Amino acid sequence: MSIEFRDVLTPDSPFWEKCARHQNLSTSRNIAPLFLCDECAIRLTNDCFNQRPPIYHGQGLVGYCGLCNEWREIALRQWFIDPICLNVVYGYPKSIAACKLIFEKWHEIVTPHFPNLELQEIDVVQIEPFIPGKRSALSKKAAIDFQVTDNSLEGKPVVFFIELKTGPSSLLDDQGMREFQLDVNDYVDIVNVMRAEEKPAYVFHAQVTEEYSLPTKRSIGKAVWWTDIFTLRANLKQVRHRRGEDKDAGYYDPKAFHLLDTFPRHLGAKGYLALAKRLSEEGIADLP
Ligand SMILES: [Zn+2]
Numbered sequence: 001m002s003i004e005f006r007d008v009l010t011p012d013s014p015f016w017e018k019c020a021r022h023q024n025l026s027t028s029r030n031i032a033p034l035f036l037c038d039e040c041a042i043r044l045t046n047d048c049f050n051q052r053p054p055i056y057h058g059q060g061l062v063g064y065c066g067l068c069n070e071w072r073e074i075a076l077r078q079w080f081i082d083p084i085c086l087n088v089v090y091g092y093p094k095s096i097a098a099c100k101l102i103f104e105k106w107h108e109i110v111t112p113h114f115p116n117l118e119l120q121e122i123d124v125v126q127i128e129p130f131i132p133g134k135r136s137a138l139s140k141k142a143a144i145d146f147q148v149t150d151n152s153l154e155g156k157p158v159v160f161f162i163e164l165k166t167g168p169s170s171l172l173d174d175q176g177m178r179e180f181q182l183d184v185n186d187y188v189d190i191v192n193v194m195r196a197e198e199k200p201a202y203v204f205h206a207q208v209t210e211e212y213s214l215p216t217k218r219s220i221g222k223a224v225w226w227t228d229i230f231t232l233r234a235n236l237k238q239v240r241h242r243r244g245e246d247k248d249a250g251y252y253d254p255k256a257f258h259l260l261d262t263f264p265r266h267l268g269a270k271g272y273l274a275l276a277k278r279l280s281e282e283g284i285a286d287l288p
């Protein structure tokens with residue numbers, strides 16, 4: 001096996017026993033295992049881990065890469081990463097799988113009917129270090145994940161926005177989640193974009209599950225549901241504190257959502273123009 005990326009961090013480095021994702025020196029003796037292809041190991045080292053290479057490379061094997069989710073030649077790599085940063089890193093392959101799923105479904109379900117509507121990613125997956133103090137300024141470059149332009153119109157204007165939420169659950173009635181959760185901050189970001197741009201926004205839920213081929217696994221997208229922000233707001237059950245976290249979330253009835261298969265019907269009826277009109281006439285309600 002020809003795994004080529006073999007740089008290692010050595011115990012004489014000032015970054016030894018320091019969280020690789022923390023830009024400053026933050027002590028962590030938590031050794032985090034990641035199965036990665038060379039390309040993704042280098043990408044994480046450069047973009048997320050402050051150019052600090054792994055402390056260990058295992059032998060090459062074939063399996064799923066823990067970042068790009070591809071079946072390829074990989075190796076176990078280890079870094080010092082504290083548990084909070086590691087959670088963020090383990091979230092990347094889920095976001096990557098969700099983003100891939102959205103584009104696949106869009107091309108399969110929407111494009112055949114509306115080739116003029118182009119889905120554009122603004123900022124879904126942000127692979128980046130943790131910079132203390134600059135969290136809010138740097139972590140969210142864009143307040144929303146996708147925009148859709150109408151390329152049949154002069155100047156190819158944006159006609160609506162999409163915020164993507166990812167989770168393991170289905171939204172089908174019989175097997176699905178009881179409540180759809182959206183952080184209050186996310187809701188505020190979405191309605192701020194709508195008010196500033198005077199365009200409606202939709203929320204898509206991507207079901208992403210894990211598929212195991214031990215010792216590796218990958219995240220794989222299953223299905224996509226959609227709702228618009230007015231319908232979501234009308235299905236708010238309550239706002240409450242998120243368990244174990246220092247923030248509030250809105251909890252919504254999942255019946256606000258429909259499978260993406262029904263989205264072309266909404267687009268065909270120019271649903272997004274009706275929502276834009278409603279936004280300009282009534283505005284969009286804040287959360288209580
Ligand atoms: Zn950290």
Ligand SMILES: [Zn+2]
Pocket residue numbers: 036037038039040041065066067068069070
């Ligand atoms: Zn990879």
